[in-house]
Amino acid sequence: MQFKVIPVTAFEQNCSIIWCEETRKAAVVDPGGDLDRILSALDFEDLELEKILVTHAHIDHAGAVSTLAALRKVPIEGPALEDKFWIDLLPQQSQMFGFPEAETFEPTRWLADGDEVTVGKEVLQVIHCPGHTPGHVVFYNKARGLALVGDVLFHGSIGRTDFPKGDHATLISSIRDKLWPLGDDISFVPGHGPMSTFGDEKENNPYVKV
Template sequence: MLQVKIVPVTAFQQNCSIVWDSETKEAVLIDAGGDAEILKAEVEKLGLTVKELWLTHGHLDHAGAVGTLKKVWSVPVIGPHKEDAFWLDQIQEVSARYGFPIPEKVEVDQWLEGTEVLKLGEEEFEVRFAPGHTPGHVMFYNKNYSLLWTGDVLFKGSIGRTDFPRGNHQQLLDSIQRECFSLPDETQFISGHGPLSTIGFEKQHNPFVASKAG
């Protein structure tokens, strides 16, 4: 059975997801954005073995602890799309600018294109390429549990910012239509910040995209 625990990290309260198979106790972390010691302690408390670190995009509050945890657990980093390499390359510089602790560099083992299927135990996660907030943003979708990890593409009642370098507002709207709103209305999503929501709710009530949902 798939289990998820959300652990908000950094001053930006980014939702890091610890995702695991309850039978094998094998786990992945999605967007380990910071507070590596807190995340490490949570994993130990749950009695899990982390197999991989998955990234939706390269911003510091999503990737800040990845370099450290990769070394701690000797595990591969999967994602995002290679178009976000420039964000990961400057993660130390950007962290210093924001007054964050300077993180370890992030070395990606597998860049994603958006057609892959990742596995955790018997569960499959479809990779969906969703640029706009950043040019290399990806999302992860598990059909069996109707769960989508949207990163900073879609939030409850809001959408991702596009005023960062290489952000693109129209591209973001197109990604939401193509990669989020094509999923069943009952799909629940875990975004990078804030509460959970469903695709159906956002189609009806999200002021940024509801009128375009059809």
């Protein structure tokens, strides 16, 4: 599996394009905005967009999901059902944070812990990691040793838990109980900022180091 990270919106959110080298089929993970940049990257790599994957429904991650799905006629997978209220609030979120007007959407498939999603012939495990939002999911490709963790974990930090239905203790549990067992050598793409590995964060991240 190959991937490209494209920071989008004023929040510099790490939208990712992941794809299967054999089939050239791709998924866009968390298209928060700046669709022109996302579409240009798909065209540059000569990829066929197969679906949209969503880690959670905050505006900077999900603001352009509805538009992209309609434009390319592709299904939406994720987040977990517990984030439905955030999806319903996307129009209000866009006004609150000064984003272009965002539309609500109904995922083609709500995801749950233990589910799998496919991109071409690649398989990603779905890991429910609540705390930042109640329906937050992480996408993990074992073959590549790569996790797309949204706003659960960052290089040197963790996701905020002061939003509605956020919970600090739950977030810490998600990281330690769901992510750490995957292995220290797993690289991850966070929702913002540079990539890191779980091992580096276990050793150096003051919020979750062991």
